[in-house]
Amino acid sequence: MTRPVPDPGPRPVRLAFTDVLRLGLLGIRTRGPRAALSALGISLGVATLVVVTAIPASSQRALMDRLSALGTNMLRVAPQADSDPPVVLPATADAMAARIGPVTTASAVANTHRTVLRSDLADPSDAAGVSVLAARTNLLRAVHGTVRSGSFLSAATARFPTAVLGSRAASRLGFDRVRPARETGHGPWHKSEQESGQVYIDGHWFTVIGILDPLPLTPDLDASVLIGWDAARDQLRFDGHPTVVYVTARESRIEAVRDVLPATVHPQLPGLVQVSRPSDALAAKRATQQTLSVLLLGLAGVALLVGGVGVANTMVVSVLERRREIGLRRALGAGRGQIRGQFVAESAALSALGGCAGTALGAAVSAGYAVSRSWPVVLPPLALVAGVLGAVAVGVAAGLYPAVRASRLPPTEALAAV
Structure with a gap:
């Protein structure tokens, strides 16, 4: 005699990528002031990266031009x-x-x-x-x-x-x-x-x-x-x-x-x-260029680390303070994958907005300072690209861990966490 197979119950609906993206953007729109502050923190970190690399690059170009005028x-x-x-x-x-x-x-x-x-x-x-x-x-x-x-x-x-x-x-x-x-x-x-x-x-x-x-x-x-x-x-x-x-x-x-x-x-x-x-200025120029290139690389690494820590801190706090919302959605039937997808998409969108704003702000500040010192305006493409892509990558990584951790909590514990 065959035993009846027990009904596993309703399964959560698998959301399409566009639905996950819309859900993430909805979270940003509904939390306008808080999202703006989070994006501001990200943009300041990215702007720091751009400024710290662009201003020394402009100074280096001005110095190289002066050395070239010596007949190198x-x-x-x-x-x-x-x-x-x-x-x-x-x-x-x-x-x-x-x-x-x-x-x-x-x-x-x-x-x-x-x-x-x-x-x-x-x-x-x-x-x-x-x-x-x-x-x-x-x-x-x-x-x-x-x-x-x-x-x-x-x-x-x-x-x-x-x-x-x-x-x-x-x-x-x-x-x-x-x-x-x-x-x-x-x-x-x-x-x-x-x-x-x-x-x-x-x-x-x-x-x-x-x-x-x-x-x-x-x-x-x-x-x-x-x-x-x-x-x-x-x-x-x-x-x-x-x-x-x-x-x-x-x-x-x-x-x-x-x-x-x-x-x-x-x-x-x-x-x-x-x-x-x-x-002799050619030898001096080559030595100076090599030294400044190493210095710029070091500054870029430090700036990227500082900016990344700022972005990560902003995104971790942004996700952890919403654990009650996560618990409520779990109680209403949302699966762990949906929770993770929503917050990863929101983190990526928020980081991209902050990265673009920070890159523009850093470029404007760097250009203004270079013009005030009569230096050529140099905006390293690597710094501009790293500003946006780095913000997105760090934001996703920073938002993924707390979202995964919160999604694993039972709904009652997540609701009682705040």
Whole structure:
């Protein structure tokens, strides 16, 4: 005789993922003020993580930019001065150097061995020590130079008799800034107005179109008058061979570029070509960058730990104080899985909201501080992503343990716990 199988009773309904998510969001909406305070605690922890990593990153970038301005990526190529006979670089030496892969800029100057005077009546000794150099139009980019007044040589002006003065050359020749020539009439007065913005080079008048700021990386150019390459050929019978080539390259490859430069710019006699060694600032920059990178990594780890503890504490308190609600739902028939799902979803949603708000707050504070210190704004993507995902992960982990523990309590004990 077969015994009847006892009825196991009603089984709890299995909730879909969307139902669990809606239930979690409902818990946030019904507990608006408390949920807002919980999200505020999470957002402050995440904001701390972003600020602690972003502000040092901005400071590091500003320091690296200042060190780069010291010529960490620049090399100077010139023939040996004591060679006999003298070595002459090819006319296309700068173009040959530009074909090296890591090179970003290659420019050149050439000594024309001409004399510059303030006017055709000036004493030749007045401009002693001022050299006349033919220059490529991209020279300023290669030597990290800036124009104090006027403009530098361009593709248009370099073909005509125009000149740009170095800072010391301008002082020696009596120029403080570039003044545009005025057309006041005809005759001698007209000539006098025009000559006030000109210099006299080897029997030719050159109009001054710019004055440079001091060049700390290439001080020899401060006492120079720079004219266009084509103008030097046409007016001064310049032979077109550069005397110095300036090269900038990617810092990570600067040593490799230095090794191949002599054979590149002068394949016939590479041993008679001198290349300056990389700036000492490059070694200092690399050491500083490595130290700061380790420091930033340590700060990020500490900030993540502090922020995680804050998020976990907020979520644990938020769940434990609702044990009465958990007991009531258990008494009404909710299963343990439903309880766990509801509170995990609520913890994830609350942590995501707090993480997004904290990331935005931390980014705004970091950007504002960087701008106030005239630093470049640097927001590490890893910190931004870790802020949101870390908040969600820690929030879920912090909400899961007390939810599981409370879901295992008998309904009467859970109701009596508070």
